[in-house]
Amino acid sequence: MWFKGYKLPNMSSLLIWGLLWEITGQLELTFFVPPLSEVFVTLFNIIGTPAFTKALYETAVAFLGGVFFAIVIGIPIGIFMGRNRLLDELLLPWVNIFVSAPLTALVPVLMVLFGFGLKSIIITTTLFGIWIIILNTRAGVRQINRSLIEMSTSFGASPMDAFTKVYFWAALPEILGGVRIGVIRAVKGVIIGQLLISIVGFGALFELYASNFLMSHFWAVLIVLFALAFTISEFLGYLERKVSYYAASR
Amino acid sequence: MVMSQTESAFADAQSLEQDIAVSVQGVSKNYGAVEALKNMSLDFPRGQLTSLLGPSGCGKTTLLKIIAGLLKSDTGKIIVNGKPVTGPGPNRAFVFQDFALLPWASVMRNVAFGLELRGVAKSEREDKAAKYINDVGLAGFEGAYPHELSGGMRQRVGLARALSVDANVLLLDEPFSAVDEQTRRKFQEDLLALVANENKTFIFVTHSIEEAVYCSDQIALLLPRPSRVHEIIRPNINRAIGVESIRRAPEYLDIVDQIWASLRAYVE
Ligand SMILES: Nc1ncnc2c1ncn2[C@@H]1O[C@H](COP(=O)(O)OP(=O)(O)O)[C@@H](O)[C@H]1O
Ligand SMILES: [Mg+2]
Numbered sequence: 001m002w003f004k005g006y007k008l009p010n011m012s013s014l015l016i017w018g019l020l021w022e023i024t025g026q027l028e029l030t031f032f033v034p035p036l037s038e039v040f041v042t043l044f045n046i047i048g049t050p051a052f053t054k055a056l057y058e059t060a061v062a063f064l065g066g067v068f069f070a071i072v073i074g075i076p077i078g079i080f081m082g083r084n085r086l087l088d089e090l091l092l093p094w095v096n097i098f099v100s101a102p103l104t105a106l107v108p109v110l111m112v113l114f115g116f117g118l119k120s121i122i123i124t125t126t127l128f129g130i131w132i133i134i135l136n137t138r139a140g141v142r143q144i145n146r147s148l149i150e151m152s153t154s155f156g157a158s159p160m161d162a163f164t165k166v167y168f169w170a171a172l173p174e175i176l177g178g179v180r181i182g183v184i185r186a187v188k189g190v191i192i193g194q195l196l197i198s199i200v201g202f203g204a205l206f207e208l209y210a211s212n213f214l215m216s217h218f219w220a221v222l223i224v225l226f227a228l229a230f231t232i233s234e235f236l237g238y239l240e241r242k243v244s245y246y247a248a249s250r
Numbered sequence: 251m252v253m254s255q256t257e258s259a260f261a262d263a264q265s266l267e268q269d270i271a272v273s274v275q276g277v278s279k280n281y282g283a284v285e286a287l288k289n290m291s292l293d294f295p296r297g298q299l300t301s302l303l304g305p306s307g308c309g310k311t312t313l314l315k316i317i318a319g320l321l322k323s324d325t326g327k328i329i330v331n332g333k334p335v336t337g338p339g340p341n342r343a344f345v346f347q348d349f350a351l352l353p354w355a356s357v358m359r360n361v362a363f364g365l366e367l368r369g370v371a372k373s374e375r376e377d378k379a380a381k382y383i384n385d386v387g388l389a390g391f392e393g394a395y396p397h398e399l400s401g402g403m404r405q406r407v408g409l410a411r412a413l414s415v416d417a418n419v420l421l422l423d424e425p426f427s428a429v430d431e432q433t434r435r436k437f438q439e440d441l442l443a444l445v446a447n448e449n450k451t452f453i454f455v456t457h458s459i460e461e462a463v464y465c466s467d468q469i470a471l472l473l474p475r476p477s478r479v480h481e482i483i484r485p486n487i488n489r490a491i492g493v494e495s496i497r498r499a500p501e502y503l504d505i506v507d508q509i510w511a512s513l514r515a516y517v518e
Contacts, residue, residue, distance in 0.1 A: 150320050151350035154338045155364040155415065165367075169354050245397060246353035 034216040043220035051205070056224075058201035062118060063190040066125020070182055074130040075175060078137025079167050088138070099131035103189070107196045121193035121200075128189025129182035136178025140171025173240060173247035180236040187229045271296035271419055271451035272317060276326035279312055286312045288476035289326070294419075294468075299445045299452040301462040303509070304472030304480075305516055310455040311347075313472075314421050317453065318344050330419060340368065343417035347424045349404045351396040357383060358392040360407050364415040375414075382410040386440070402433035413444075419451045426461070438465055439493070459513070463487070463505045464496065471509060473516055480512060 018036055025035030046052045081088045081095075107124055114120040144167065152166045168175075194203020202221055209218040272294040279287040286309040294300045302310045315321040317328050319338040328335040330342065343364065351360050358376060359366070361383055365375035383392055386406040396404055405425055412420055426434045442465060445452055456462050462469050463485050473480040485505050487496055496502055 145348070145350070147346045147348050147350040148352070150315070151344070151346060152367065154318050154320055154342075154344040155367045156338055156340065157367045161367055166352070169352070172354075243354070245395070 031213065032215055034219065039216045039219040039223065042216040043223060046217065046220060047224070055201045055205050055221075059190060059194065059203075062121040062125055062193065062201065063186060065118075065122040066190060067129060067183055067186050069122065069126040070129035070133055070186060071179060073126070074133030074178075074182070075137050075168075078134040078175070078178075079141050079163065079171065081134065082138040082141025082144075082171070083167065092138075095131055095134050098127070099135060103127055104192055104196070107192065111197055116198045120197045121190065124193035124197065125186045125189040128192075129186035131182075132185065133175070133178040133182040136174045136181070137171055140174025140178075141167055143174075144170040173243050176236055176240045176243065180233055180240065183232055183236065184229055187225065191225070268293075269296040270294065270329075271331060272453065273329040274313070274317065274326070275329065277313070277316060277323045277328065278325040279309070279316060279321065279323050285476045287316075287323070288478060290477065290479060291326075292470055292479055292482075294451055294453055296418075296451050297445075297449050298467035299441070299454055299465055300468040300470060301466040302453065302455045302470050302472055303457065303459065303462040304477075305474060305513065306457055308472045308474035309477035310457075310472060311423055314344075314423050314453065314455055317419075318342055318421050320344075340415065341417050342419045342421060343412035343415050345405075345408050345412045345420065345422040345425045347427060349396070349401075349408045349428075351404055351407055353396050355395075356392065357388060357394050357396075357399070357407055360396070361410045361414055364411050368415065378414050379410070382414045383407075385413070386410045400429075400433075402429040402437070405429060405437070413448070417450070419453065422452065422454045424455050424457065427457075434461075441465055442489070459506050459509050460497075463502060463509070469509070471512060473512075483509065 021033065022036040024033050025038065077091070081091055103124075106127070107120075110120045110123055110127075114123055148166055148170060149162070152162050157166070190201075191203050191206070194201045195207060199207055202225060205221050206218065209215075209221065270293045274290055274292040274294075277287055277290045278285075290309075290313065302313060304310055312321065316323045317330075317335065319328075319335050319342070330339070352363065355363065358379055362370075362375040362379035365378060366372075370378075380392065383389060386409055388403060388406050388410065391399065391403070396407065399407070405428070409425065412422075426437050429437065438461060441452070441454075444450070445465075445467075454462075454465065464487070466485060469483040469485065470479050471481040471483060472478070483505065485502070487499070487502055489496065491499065
């Protein structure tokens, strides 16, 4: 961001919004928005408590599980769809439906199928993240230079070699982009899962704080969640930039 | 090289029952309604460089890919070293017009990639690759990435990769079309040295008449609609007279003119 010719440090827009938040809170316009400073005080008070660490742990397990399956299932499906016309025509309509479907509406069905525990929450998380990973991987594979494929074929690449040594790497910039968006969607998935399926983790904290009108607690947990999602997304963005040197010259 | 009378007579007799490395027999290929190749037959003598010369769209790439086993022909067959081709094989290596390098891999890994796919152990394939990186004049660039290299250097990587798998037939699809004229001439010299030293059969696609006449032992002149071999020309250029003299030699210029006359009707 630039201001009157000066380059402002990254994320200085956050400072402006933070300031606005603080002022709104100090004016006591609504109980819904307590001052940001109060939120941070609450944040430091709850962050070490057993209730919080337990919630963080439960959420992390469900989130990492869900993201793991979204990635290890999504990437191969995307590669196969990009390579195989028949599979692509079979699956693409479904992927397109699910990528934009209101998945929250499916959660009750998942509960019936898979019970009220961690399993359903992980599946919900996977379902939120996987579709965009499939679509991006597919797009990445479809734009692979034909002659790279012919090159590996002409030197006798086995299908497995072609998959792991050419397709995956050639599509990596798009795959990472898909994973980054998928991970952000999975954050949404894990919280919705925890709210709807079984009241555990951050979902339980949100439920507890919101129903007791503990707004500064509510915002404190939301800020933690945002910070975690932001860190992961920045890390994936960093990986994406690391492969961008060849994204342009494939 | 000076040959005695009997020796050269003997060589001529031998060339009559020449050792054929690659034989194209009655090959046709259609892309939907487009007739890319029609009943084409052509022999490629072992240890020589044969150019496929013709205007673009006449099926040169298609023929080369069929020989490589990358495309299936509709009719006819390809015989390489006496055996029919059913797919890609270790006796043929391809050099691509657009280089086809792995952009995420170093020069070393790219050159060794053919060997890597054939399951050669890392230290062994890197030794071999290092030799060919050196041979094509890229010593010192082993750790560089394709985007850091010029077009000419990238094609040297592609060439080194094809050489390192030690196939006895090299298929080159307009390998020099994306490099500048100076580099191109240097490449032609290097290619001639390879033909002389490596005892491999080179099948070389080009649309440059001068390049074909300058480099080839044999030129197959292809014409489109329907694509067929119009003429086989053996330039027999005496290369001993030196690069500059060749490009001014009457027999060189005559052959260039003769080919141009055959092609003119199709280009206009
Ligand atoms: N994959 C393809 N699908 C349809 N037509 C093709 C395909 N590849 C080549 N052709 C057509 O076949 C003809 C020969 O192509 P090609 O072998 O690439 O010629 P050249 O290499 O001599 O320029 C051209 O008319 C081209 O348009
Ligand atoms: Mg071509």
